[in-house]
Structures are given as structure tokens and as C-alpha cells.
Amino acid sequence: MTIPSRTTWTALLRLLTLTVLFALGWLASGAALAGQAVPAVASTEHAADAEIRVLELHNPKRSTGIQIGDYLERRLQVEIAQPYQLAISALPLKGTNRHGIELADVRLEKTSVSASTIYTLLLRYQVFAASTSPAILQLPAERIALNGGPRALVLEVPAWHFWFSPLAAGTVGLAKTNLQPQVPPALISLSKHYQRLALGLLCLLAGLTGLVYVHADRRWLPFMGGAFAQAYRHIRRLPPTQQHEAQALLHLHQAFDRVHGVSLFAAGVDDFVAAHPQFLSLREDIAAFYAQSSQRLFTGQAGDAHFIDGLLTLARRLRHCERRLA
Template identity: 50%
Template sequence: MKNLMIKLFILTGLSLLNTSLQAQEESPISTLKISNPSHSIGIHIGDILHRQIELVASQPYQLSPNSLPTKGSNNNGIELAEIKVSNSKSGDKTLYKIDLTYQVFAHSTAPTAMQLPIESFAFSGGSAALSINLPVWRFWFAPLVAGTIDIAKQNLQPQQKPTLVDANQHQTRFALFVACLLIAAVGLVYINADKRWLPYMGGAFAQAYRQLKRATKTKANSKNALLHLHEAFNKVYGASLFSTDIDRFIAKHPQYASLKKDIEAFFDSSNKSLFTEQKNDQASYLQQLLTFSKQLRDCERGV
């Protein structure tokens, strides 16, 4: 008799469990995940607490917006600061993610057990009204000062000045940066400037380049431009320079060796322009001479 009663009890329990599981499987709404704050102790006034719940609902059930907790509601010193709802669909099911942000405004003179409130989410659209609850989450509230405000005033400590930052390394780096910037600026001026601002900027070819630049703007005769360049060659060489003296000129001034072919071509075109009736496009020829004089100037400055 005793064994029979035990068997009946077991069968009844299994039947109830099976019925419960079937009801759970057949429920059109369910909870997938609940996330609560990572720690439940040492919560102070003003702290922010986050929780999240994920729900899934089968069609035609939908989360009712009217059932959502109201932003700004206060429950025993716990204020709902923010609520965000997002959803995504997969087949005939809808996944809801509800993020809740609470802020603690409770006051206590001693450690106190508190809780985030229970929240209820209703679903509509089906034959029956269904809802799911987000259970309470308990935590320990820790006061900033153990005691009343009078005790807090007695425990006030003088403010400490912040530690000074050693700026010597930064000043050294800044000084190096400024020095590099100045050197770069002087270099750019030295390479590109036409005026005699620095030493070695007023050489013979630099002067010829300035004269050719003016001649190009005023569209002067190309023969005058050729004379300016010949005069510069004569100053650098120390005597009248002819095409037969180019090798001696290069040997005496090797910084112009890279332009030897250009110098030879210049003397050839100069002889044709000055001593023959060959006519050139004045504007184009002046521009060529200007470019050539700038190359000579760069070699003169060693850049």
C-alpha cells in the first residue's frame, strides 16, 4: 500500500511538471535574458544602475507601450532616469530589448538594504492579456558619511593642491620644435626668396634671375635677357666666358657640373639668337631663360 502511494505521488508530480513545461512552451511570450548591475554593495547616492531584459513574443502579441514604466518616476528614492526599447523580428516572433537606467537619490545615515522596483510589461493583440514581470533587484546602499550632516561637517578635511606636473621635458620638446620650425622657415626663404635677406642670396645668378623675372613680366627683348645671363657667367668666371671655356668653368666651379649640358645648350642658342637672323618665340624663350637662371641660382646657393 505504501509503495502504491509513492508511485501515485511520483506519477502525479511528473504529470504536473509535464503540464507546466507544455504550458511554458506554448506561452506566446517569454523571457530570454535578464541583466542586472555587476555589484550589489557599496552603492552611493547619485550612482547610476543599469538593467536589461530581453523578451520574445509570438504574433499577434506586441509589447504595449502604455505598460512601460514612466521615465522620471520615483520609488523609495530610486528614480528611473532613462528607458530605451528596441525590437527586431525573426519569422513570426519579435525580440524586445528593454534597457532601464536608474539613479539613486535615497538618503540614509547607515548602510541600508534597498531594491530596484519590480517592473511589469504587458502584451496585447492576442486573445488574452499577458504580462511579464522584471523582478526586484536588491542591493546595499552605503552612505557617504556615517551619521548626520553635523557629523559630516566635523569630518571635513582641508583640500589638497594637485600635484604639479613636470613641464621641463615638454618645454625642451617645444624648444626643439620651434628651432626646427625656424630652420625650416629660413631654409624655405633661402631656397625661394629673391631678395638679399641672407648671405649668399645676392650672387650673380640670383641677380640675373631677378632681372629676367622683371623682363618676363614686361615682355622685354630676349637679347637683353641673354646679356644679363652672359654678364652673370662672366662675373662668376672672372673673365669673359665663351662656349670653349665651359669645361674650365665647370672645373673651377664644380657646383654647376649638373647643368653642363644646359649651359652648352644656352651658349649654342645664344650664339644663334645674337649673331644670326634666327627668330624665336619671345615669350617662350624668355620663360626658358628664366627657368635656366633659377637652376643656376639654386646651384649658386648650393640647394
């Protein structure tokens, strides 16, 4: 049996170290994939090198539920013995996209201590991977070369795996393929509402019609264009002056004559209300009107200041009777 040389022992030791580190990295990754946020420990290909000492490596606390657009940060603090130094030019380039993981930002801080320099590296990634189903993705492993020393040392940052959750299910397809026969929803009966609406509209219409019927001057409905409606309209247009009293009387007399069919005089008032009972309630007023009219027309006695107003009021009341409202 040949005793290995020192170089061989060193190579074996390095291999063992790498194996252990890989195993630890794999375990850490597995734990992370299992949903546990375990801070990863950075490992280097040359971990045994005394020039590089990883102080801490912080990976994202959450390794599941990562979706497109999410930012993931890794923070690595490493102490590098002089004369080695971490060259900024060796850092991965911002904007590099590897398998859908884009390096969004890179920051490097350094602090010098006695014979070494402590570097704090911040790597900020953004996920742009597209997948229609949950998938394991990784923040890529980084290899950062050191310079300044006689040897070519490389600081390796291991990959960090995480579960990528798609925003939409992978089975999303045409909506038509997902259509299922629907049971028609039970309809809420609107018939009662329609009935109430119709009733309300009917009442509104009746009310409006009633208002029109009472107040309108024109002939839109039966009895609306009656003799007294016309008389009322004519008298209303007359100026309330003494000169127009005879004209106002004329309009009202003509209305009585038209309704009665023959000329009506004071002696015929009872016959008038008997033949037209809708005016019965105004019998006394009609008799008073004829007495007043006779005084004005046949004795020359002028009416008072409100003579035409009085005639207008009487004409309106007669119009109401004519329209069967009184």
C-alpha cells in the first residue's frame, strides 16, 4: 500500500469538503423546498481556502408561493483575506436573465478590517418565469472570481431553489371547454311588482287626468269643451272693467242658452236645473246671477268692482258642474 502524498491528501480533503458542502447545500435547499426558511450558508469551491470566509448568507425567508414579478433577495457577507479582493467587474451583470430569473439589482459594500476585507453582496432577483403549473425554480448559482492574489479563487454562491406558483392554473383553456350545463336559476316573480307598477302608473295617470280635467280649458275629454268652459275662458280674457261687464254677462247667458237649448230667463231657472240636474247645487247662485244680470242689463245699475270676478267664479263653478265634478 502506497501512502498518498501530501498533494493527494489535500485533493482528497478538498473533495471531502466539497462533498460535505454540497450535501449541506442540498439539505438546505431541500428544507427550503419543504417550506422552511432556513438561512443558507454560502459555500465556495475553495471553502478550505483561508482567504475566503463566508460570514453569512441570507436567502429569501419564503420559498413557496413565489409568483411572477416577485422580488427575491440574497445577501452574502464574506471576509476575504488580503490581498484578495472582490472585483466589482466580476459581479454578475444586472439584468442578466437566466431561466426566467432576472438579476434586478446588485450591490456591493466592503469594510476593511486588519488583514482582510468584509464584503456584503446584495443580489436582488425578479422572477419572470412563466409556468402554467407549480415548478421548482432556482436563484442561479453565482461564481464570482477574486483577484489580487496569486491564485485564482472563486467565490461560489450556490443556487437557491423555490417553488414557483403560477398566477393562473395550467389547465386554463377556452371557457367554452369548461362550460357545464347549468340549471336555470329560479326566477324571482316580478308579476306583483309589475302589478304594483301598473297600478301606480294608473293612479298617476288618473290623477293627472283629473287635474287636467279640472283645470284645463281646452276640450280634451268629454264635457271639457262645454259651454261654461268656453264662457269661463272668454270671461277670463276680459279686463275687469265696467265697460266689459255686459260682454261678460253675454258670454255667461249664451252658455246657459246653449246648455238649455233655448233662451233661459230668470223664470226658467227651476226648469233648467230640473232638466240639467248637474247644476242643481248651484240653483241659488244661478237665480242670483239672473237677478244680478237683469239689474245690470235692464236697469243700467252698474256692478261692483268685483263684478266680473264674481262672474268668473260662477263660470268656473258651473264648468265644474258641467264636468260632473261638483
